[in-house]
């Protein structure tokens with residue numbers, strides 16, 4: 099099993115804490131975003147993959163109405179009753195679990211009849227843009243559905259996690275992170291359409307792997323920059339809805355040619371923001387055709403373009419991420435590189451020739467250290483299985 103050591107540690111800690119074994123243990127992975135940045139809430143397209151790091155969630159029913167929840171890394175316990183599942187201002191890590199619990203059973207947690215003892219533990223690097231929070235939400239969802247006998251489909255489950263982010267964690271995110279965590283397949287990408295909320299697993303192709311390079315600089319999506327980007331996209335879509343003669347509800351409905359013709363009715367910032375998801379959608383759709391033909395080299399070139407669009411238009415990159423992509427561009431065995439996820443710090447995803455992975459890590463880290471005086475966390479990413487109940 100993936101991350102067996104984390105699972106063993108969680109089981110040992112759970113038994114020590116609660117004096118019994120869990121009834122159910124679930125697992126959900128983090129994700130990399132490969133192509134299609136800030137397109138999900140614009141109802142566009144994304145290539146992503148679940149990664150080999152994730153979070154386990156262990157749970158056992160209680161006979162009373164209490165919930166006891168422990169963060170396995172901190173060994174800190176919080177508790178409440180199923181009659182009052184709410185957003186808390188202390189120990190804010192609990193909001194990902196409390197929010198998912200509340201959103202899975204909207205207005206109905208009190209009807210569940212009994213509470214639970216739970217603990218979670220994972221190894222998705224925190225604050226790295228790899229969706230550690232979605233991993234926790236989806237692990238929570240899988241375990242609680244099993245515990246309470248609730249059968250729900252993938253999209254409804256993903257939406258419960260997304261609602262928890264909106265209402266409990268304060269991030270107005272799209273559905274990408276939760277859906278990728280659920281829909282991952284070993285060795286495959288997830289290609290999603292966020293209008294229909296459908297996805298398919300597609301092979302990446304032979305002779306390439308992903309690497310992730312996490313810069314040590316701070317990354318946070320809840321401080322407002324993500325929300326202002328989203329608002330600018332929505333305002334731009336409202337403008338295009340007025341001037342175009344076909345229906346527009348989201349930027350998904352606007353082509354690059356239409357942006358060029360009609361952007362002048364937008365203020366400069368809105369126009370800059372809007373062109374990014376519009377271009378990303380085009381790159382994902384063209385990229386899908388390239389992958390079908392086995393042309394990973396041209397697919398990689400789109401990743402470089404995507405980063406450039408983030409840097410110049412969407413302004414969701416950072417000097418550290420720009421430097422990583424610049425270093426990567428100089429290495430012939432790197433086919434593509436871009437920031438992955440919300441941006442404003444976090445991680446870059448690289449498409450590389452596997453035999454060069456070690457040399458790539460050394461080169462990037464020595465250049466990064468020379469420039470910033472620190473080193474990045476760099477690892478090869480294995481596209482991995484999505485969330486599931488493990489025991």
Ligand code: GLA
Pocket residue numbers: 131134135136137138139271272273274275439440441
């Ligand atoms: C974050 C959000 C996602 C998505 C990406 C950017 O990861 O949680 O919903 O918007 O940023 O593509």
